[in-house]
Amino acid sequence: MRIGVPKEIKNHEYRVGLTPQSVRELIQAGHEVWVETHAGHAIGFCDESYLNSGASIACDATEVFAKAELVVKVKEPQSQEVALLKPHHTLFTYLHLAPALDLTRGLMASGANCIAYETVTDNAGRLPLLAPMSEIAGRIAVQAGAHCLEMEAGGRGVLLSGAPGVPAANVVIIGAGVVGVNALMMAIGMGANVTIMDTSMPRLRELDWQYGNRIQTVLSTATAIDHYLPEADLVIGAVLVPGAAAPKLVRRSHLETMKRGSVIVDVAIDQGGCVESARPTTHSDPTYVEEGVVHYCVANMPGAVARTSTLALNNATLPFVLALANKGTKQALLDDANLMKGLNVFAGKLTSPEVASSLKMELADRKVLVNNA
Ligand SMILES: NC(=O)C1=CN([C@@H]2O[C@H](COP(=O)(O)OP(=O)(O)OC[C@H]3O[C@@H](n4cnc5c(N)ncnc54)[C@H](O)[C@@H]3O)[C@@H](O)[C@H]2O)C=CC1
Numbered sequence: 001m002r003i004g005v006p007k008e009i010k011n012h013e014y015r016v017g018l019t020p021q022s023v024r025e026l027i028q029a030g031h032e033v034w035v036e037t038h039a040g041h042a043i044g045f046c047d048e049s050y051l052n053s054g055a056s057i058a059c060d061a062t063e064v065f066a067k068a069e070l071v072v073k074v075k076e077p078q079s080q081e082v083a084l085l086k087p088h089h090t091l092f093t094y095l096h097l098a099p100a101l102d103l104t105r106g107l108m109a110s111g112a113n114c115i116a117y118e119t120v121t122d123n124a125g126r127l128p129l130l131a132p133m134s135e136i137a138g139r140i141a142v143q144a145g146a147h148c149l150e151m152e153a154g155g156r157g158v159l160l161s162g163a164p165g166v167p168a169a170n171v172v173i174i175g176a177g178v179v180g181v182n183a184l185m186m187a188i189g190m191g192a193n194v195t196i197m198d199t200s201m202p203r204l205r206e207l208d209w210q211y212g213n214r215i216q217t218v219l220s221t222a223t224a225i226d227h228y229l230p231e232a233d234l235v236i237g238a239v240l241v242p243g244a245a246a247p248k249l250v251r252r253s254h255l256e257t258m259k260r261g262s263v264i265v266d267v268a269i270d271q272g273g274c275v276e277s278a279r280p281t282t283h284s285d286p287t288y289v290e291e292g293v294v295h296y297c298v299a300n301m302p303g304a305v306a307r308t309s310t311l312a313l314n315n316a317t318l319p320f321v322l323a324l325a326n327k328g329t330k331q332a333l334l335d336d337a338n339l340m341k342g343l344n345v346f347a348g349k350l351t352s353p354e355v356a357s358s359l360k361m362e363l364a365d366r367k368v369l370v371n372n373a
């Protein structure tokens with residue numbers, strides 16, 4: 001199969017869909033790979049390293065899309081990329097369609113088959129292609145939050161660890177999944193007082209066993225959120241209802257109950273955010289202040305550590321890229337119910353129940369469509 005890797009064009013996005021090592025595996029399996037010039041340059045994967053792995057270098061995105069059957073990316077396609085998608089393409093990338101009506105319509109109109117990393121499952125129902133980026137985003141959330149708490153960033157001038165004779169800061173994490181637990185590990189490591197909430201009692205029980213009285217576990221309810229936000233220095237939004245728009249758990253009215261200069265990091269922003277006052281920001285302008293509360297809502301946080309993130313993402317995506325390339329899209333989907341869950345758009349139809357429900361659009365049956373293709 002012919003596989004294409006365009007250079008990412010989202011603001012400050014330096015990750016790349018395939019590493020030179022992944023390209024080598026695909027070439028060894030008998031495929032052709034076209035990588036856009038400078039696609040990995042910023043993170044030390046120069047064109048020469050791709051050439052050495054057996055790839056061809058394309059001069060621009062237009063050439064990559066023209067050569068490729070399978071397009072492997074990182075971020076949701078930007079409008080210039082949607083315009084290059086054709087019905088013979090399979091697009092494999094993060095899509096986050098639930099809060100993105102225009103993108104959803106654009107992908108449907110393109111006729112391409114679009115598989116979203118973030119809705120591919122494993123046999124335990126987890127999200128193996130979201131997990132590596134969630135691990136990284138959870139870790140960054142605490143670093144970013146600690147920075148935002150500094151005076152220069154508009155924060156209240158609080159150090160997470162406190163200091164001898166001065167109490168540590170309060171970190172409240174809403175959502176105890178992959179992002180939440182990685183944030184928890186970092187916040188503990190940095191010496192903060194940590195409260196973590198989830199609607200899942202089994203999850204909270206696990207964390208209680210693991211961390212004991214070093215942390216507080218709290219069942220996530222509206223009352224618990226009302227209670228804990230006023231005391232928080234740093235709030236991390238880390239909830240997910242897979243594929244769907246995030247529930248708004250922190251309301252605008254909560255902001256006036258919070259301390260001036262406290263910080264909200266809404267990691268769930270890529271699913272629309274779990275904080276009502278959150279709107280997506282970029283690495284070049286990551287924060288804004290509302291009601292005295294600093295908001296950090298970068299929708300591609302792992303892009304800040306693009307080299308680590310690219311390597312972690314490829315560890316997870318490579319087996320699926322190989323399956324798509326070796327078997328073709330149709331057979332790869334039919335052979336693997338977990339990959340099938342990633343199929344969001346197929347031949348002009350919307351095939352994700354969660355996206356269809358979030359956007360109030362018509363849903364088509366994935367299996368029937370793919371079987372009949
Ligand atoms: N901004 C960024 O750059 C990135 C954002 N993300 C996003 O972070 C979010 C979290 O991802 P993961 O941790 O991987 O998901 P996950 O599925 O591992 O964890 C989500 C947790 O939220 C909990 N939850 C659901 N409703 C809740 C509620 N009402 N109150 C409290 N907890 C609730 C679930 O029980 C689950 O434990 C997702 O939206 C994901 O797309 C992930 C990576 C990067």
Ligand SMILES: CC(=O)C(=O)O
Pocket residue numbers: 094118130133134270299300301302303
């Ligand atoms: C998960 C995601 O959206 C990201 O890594 O940017």
Ligand SMILES: [Mg+2]
Pocket residue numbers: 094096270299300301
């Ligand atoms: Mg994102």
